[in-house]
Amino acid sequence: MPLIPAFHEIRFPTNIAFGSSGGPERRTEVVTLGSGGERRNARWAESRRRYDAGYGVRSLADLHQVIAFFEERRGKLFGFRWHD
DSSP states (O other), rough: OOOOEEEEOOOOHHHHHHHHHEEEEEEEEEEEEEEEOEEEEESSSSSSSEEGGGGOOOSSSHHHHHEEEEHHHHHHHEEEEEEO
């Protein structure tokens, strides 16, 4: 059985992405030791990006475009390009 690529070479609609908020984030745990010191643990090796494109949805047509885009990606199943 052939492997299905987990990425689609398509960009999220730029007109909707413009003005969005977000960017890279990291997951780090900080544990305070009994001595008062700290231990830090990075849960992810690389940063991940999270964006909120809600600011770019200005019409019902924009909303339908976003829904269609994510239906084509099957939600989170396939990655895609995002211009930030």
